[in-house]
Amino acid sequence: MKSHKKYLTFRTENKIEFINITAELKKILKESGIKEGLCLVSAMHITAAVFINDEERGLKEDFKEWLEWLAPRDLDRYRHNLTGEDNGHAHLKRTVMGREVVIGVSESKFDFGPWEQVFYGEFDGNRPKRVLVKIIGD
Numbered sequence: 001m002k003s004h005k006k007y008l009t010f011r012t013e014n015k016i017e018f019i020n021i022t023a024e025l026k027k028i029l030k031e032s033g034i035k036e037g038l039c040l041v042s043a044m045h046i047t048a049a050v051f052i053n054d055e056e057r058g059l060k061e062d063f064k065e066w067l068e069w070l071a072p073r074d075l076d077r078y079r080h081n082l083t084g085e086d087n088g089h090a091h092l093k094r095t096v097m098g099r100e101v102v103i104g105v106s107e108s109k110f111d112f113g114p115w116e117q118v119f120y121g122e123f124d125g126n127r128p129k130r131v132l133v134k135i136i137g138d
Helices: 022-032 057-070 079-083 088-097
Strands: 002-010 017-020 037-043 048-054 100-106 116-122 129-137
Touching (some): 017 057, 037 048, 048 129
Antiparallel strands (some): 037 100, 048 116
């Protein structure tokens, strides 16, 4: 069994942003040479997420509004902010959206459904953060 690892780094301009990383993941899969296996894509920061959904602008706006409704950016609302931080909302948003995804690989391609794409979700931007891409298989 082979293993291939790569890190992606993001520094978003906005505090909350969704970036489609599917094309970059396909390049990494190709360079790995792995034809059958699994691909782990994991946000390595507690205020960022990786998730699979549809590439549709309205949906991304819906996510932003829904997440803001669930966990508003209200500095006085979160005990976490008593530590001097201002990102309590970002931790909760990340928990809802998820830390990582695992994608099957068959015949050198990702096993996606018809509209599935992979996204990096940022909830406390303006600083560099990493995403781990690890592909294992043959």
